[in-house]
Amino acid sequence: MQKHGLTPDEHRAPERLEQSALNQRRAAVEQFLSVAAPRLDALFALVGLSGFAVLLTDSDGVVLDQRISDADTAAFESWGLCAGANWSEEREGTNGIGTCLTERRRVIIHQGDHFLSRNTDMSCIDAPIYGADGAIIGALDVSSARADQTEAFNRLISAQVAQTARAIEEANFRSTYTPARIIAAGTDSDAATLLAVDGNDLVVGATRAARALFGMAGTGPLTARPAADLLGRDDERTGFERAERAAVMRALARAGGNVSQAARQLGVGRATLYRRMKRLGLAET
Structure with a gap:
């Protein structure tokens, strides 16, 4: 109320980006969305039949991707839980996506925990995702508007959301540093x-x-x-000695322990390689 000028009884529709603006945001994190997609599918396969939607946002809280059953699509879109919707705290007050991004931690915002009264039928379970540069890149959200949703069940779902967020973060990092x-x-x-x-x-x-x-x-x-x-794997050797030892060990491994073949790979004579092996503390294999 004080920071963003919101009031709990506002009944405006959630802000939703035009398709062109949404496409620009998606293009900016194309790799992130690509590696996340199969993991969103797997999470939705676990929770979708229970009436949950799976949403992936950017760091501003804008939904970039979603997994929603056909039967539930109209209901979730009417609540603003859909691609292009802005769920930042600035726009929606306390909510799963916005609060997760603001506090940079896992959150469960269950029904009446929401700031806006129009959102109090929802249960939202979120985990932050960090990019390869260490900065937050988005949030993973699982939301439901079932009246019988319990806080105990939310906690079970939260563990799976956190695990999936970690898997997306790992896959994105590995993809960045292929x-x-x-x-x-x-x-x-x-x-x-x-x-x-x-x-x-x-x-x-x-x-x-x-x-x-x-x-x-x-x-x-x-x-x-x-x-x-x-x-913490340093030893008494200099950096050049460690590099030389590593090169010799790789050549020997590729040659199956054959010193003559390893010497040819390294471009040195067999006798020279023997001398280097002795100096480096490498026994003949």
Whole structure:
């Protein structure tokens, strides 16, 4: 009421973007929508028969994609739970999508928890999704307007929503850093904890949770850092020695342990490779 000038008894229709404006927003996050689509399908397959809609928004709370059964489409569209609708807190007050994005956390906004009285028949369950740059990219929403919806059931659905949001975040990150090697940190966080490591063993990307875990910048491009420095796998060798050892080990692995063949791959003589192997502490295989 104070910040956005809203009143609970407003009965205006939810704001909905023109198709051209919606298409522009979708085009701006095309990769995100592409990797999310099969995961939205899987989530809808679990909850759709119970009268739920599955919605995916951008960081402004505008619905970009939806999964709604044909029988429920008209009802959800009349409530504004459809593609192009703006569910920001600025526009709708407390609601699943807008509050999730504002507070950057999982939320359940059950019926009377909504600010606008016209939304109090709904139950909305949401989880934020962070992009490959660590910034929030959107929200995953599962909504229902069933009168018999219970808070206990909402909590069960919330766990599945969080799991799906994490899967979308992971898939989007992997897609962004396709050429890189992806390392997953073993944490129990709801968020994906992934590092992208390039061919030079430099960390060039990290999810929001990984950035927090390893003390990196919260959002934006990263300054490349050696993976060994972050993961605590350093040893007494210099950087050049580690690189040389890794190159020799890769050549030996490709050659199935055949030193002569590995030497040819590396462009050195067999005797030279033996000397390097001895210096690097590599036994003949």
